[in-house]
Amino acid sequence: MRQLVLVLGDQLNEDALVFKDFDPKEDRVLMMEVREEATHVWSSKPRLVYFLSAMRHFAERLRGRGYPVEYWSIAEGISDLGSGLRRAIARIAPERIVCVLPGDWRVKEQLEAATADWPGLLRWMADNHFMDTPESFQAWASQRRGIRLEFYYRDLRKRFGILMEADGKPVGGAWNFDKKNRGTFPSEGPDLLRPVPPRFEPDTMTRAVMEEVEAVYPENPGDLASFAWPVDRQQALLALSKFIEERLPEFGTYQDAMWTNEPFLYHSLLSACLNTKLLDPREVMAAAEAAYREGKAPLNAVEGFIRQILGWREYVRGIYWWQMPRYVELNALGAREPLPGFYWDGQTPLRCLRDAIGQTLEHGYAHHIQRLMVTGLYGLLLGVDPKAMHEWYLAVYIDAVEWVELPNTLGMSQYADGGLMASKPYVATGKYIQRMSNYCAGCPARPDEATGERACPFTTLYWDFLIRHEPALAKNQRMSLQVKNLERKSPSERQAIQARAEAVRRDPSCGTLFA
Ligand code: FAD
Ligand code: SF4
Secondary structure, eight states: OOEEEEOOTTOOOTTSGGGTTOOTTTEEEEEEOOHHHHHTTTOOHHHHHHHHHHHHHHHHHHHHTTOOEEEEOGGGOOOOHHHHHHHHHHHHOOSEEEEEOOSOHHHHHHHHHHTTTSTTSEEEEOOTTSSSOHHHHHHHHHTOSSOOHHHHHHHHHHHHTTTBOTTSOBGGGOSOOGGGGOOOOOTTOSOTTSOOOOOOOOOHHHHHHHHHHHHHOTTSSSOOTTOOOOOSHHHHHHHHHHIIIIIHHHHTTTTTOOOTTOSOTTOOOOHHHHHTTSSOHHHHHHHHHHHHHTTSSOHHHHHHHHIIIIIIIHHHHHHHHHHTTGGGGOOTTOOOBOOOGGGGTOOOSOHHHHHHHHHHHHHSOOOHHHIIIIIIHHHHHHTBOHHHHHHHHHHHOTTOOHHHHHIIIIIIITOTTTTSSOSSOOOOOHHHHHHHOSGGGGOSSBTTOSSSTTBOHHHHHHHHHHHHTHHHHHTOGGGHHHHHHHHTSOHHHHHHHHHHHHHHHHSTTOTTTTO
């Protein structure tokens, strides 16, 4: 055989470079469901089903195109991708193996090690799904002292002519409309008559995957009863068009808002389709830009949405490949606490955490502010080891692939890279959550109290965080206001805060504190 095309679970892209000169007579595709990819972190059932179902649907689609596909399912019992590839070499003896650059450093290393006895056999191909390349990001980053998203994003807008006027100025005369994108819901909550995202009921293939996952990984976290994600290209395209027509117009305004028992609101829910490459970022951004130009969606929504995909998504990928493998070991704040057990079952009286973790286990989804300012913030303030936080995020979300999850967790959320990504730690008291949601109204804690029996643990731990890191934070200009406020606290107030913080650390779910 001339060429074996290895397709990994997050490479479900028919237009990938590996298929460019694919000859069904001489070449073959190999796809594998291996145990390690489900167990190296304690992967949730929704995440497992999402990836395996999308892979099986993709294999069917390739077969429909007349491509020979070797598909080794869970039942084959292959332990890891490396040993699977060695088995393929022994059985098929290809002249060469081609694979798109993986989304995970560990996988790349493993596949290279597995083929080390056959120099030149394995060839990496660039991932043409992305707008930028790791090399181009590194060239950009190495010319700068601070590598802030804003400047990278503007460069890409200009380079790719996205939301740009003919005269080279940004559409609408500004790069950023964030001020309009911090809306909150009125006291009665989000509009009950608003359009809701489409559900994709599991077909026979997905149901078979669900049964296998329940049988092989019965103890893994998460629940499959609500599973309704798009798992093939047709469904992904429908999810995209429904979002653009129905929810994009309000996306910007309510981007940061949260509401009890409302897991999706106006978000696109497209991250998993993008990360498995069922959708191309170009088509997603083009659809959003067209909606603006046709007067169907306002600029604050469209720019806010495009910024996430062209800006943040490309930027975190650049950071990942630039900084790995050292990045995953970073722990700038010396955080050593274990991950609280309730992150795996959502059992806590604290309403915001219960809601965000509950929907995560139910759907494999939480939106950005829930990840950053609820689960992420709590871990940061408690002082949880950033690697443990990283492993949790990688395990529970259906869109989790290391290149995108790791910088978001370690860099943006946990400040473990000491400010490479975020210019200051994203820390706030419970009052931020109160402002952006209705969670606090249904919670036994009080967001404005830092000490005492009803103290909100976010508020207590916020002050405790400032106290613990005061010398380092005092050097950061962007933290000066927060540090000044801390300076106003008397020694006895500080003592009371630290005593309450210790009590929270002993009982991080607050199940006993609020019994
Ligand atoms: P929308 O709110 O509709 O945004 C549109 C799209 O923009 C998303 O689909 C996504 O592709 C992209 N996007 C938005 N924010 C980011 C971001 N910060 N980085 C990269 N792309 C972004 N995103 C993942 O795709 N996979 C992850 O594993 C992941 N882990 C995260 C962990 C933490 C701690 C945090 C704070 C964020 C994480 N994110 C991750 C980013 C973001 O939370 C998700 O992309 C978003 O919530 C997905 O929901 P959505 O598709 O409805 O996004
Ligand atoms: Fe969360 Fe504190 Fe509000 Fe309770 S009071 S919901 S713990 S922010």
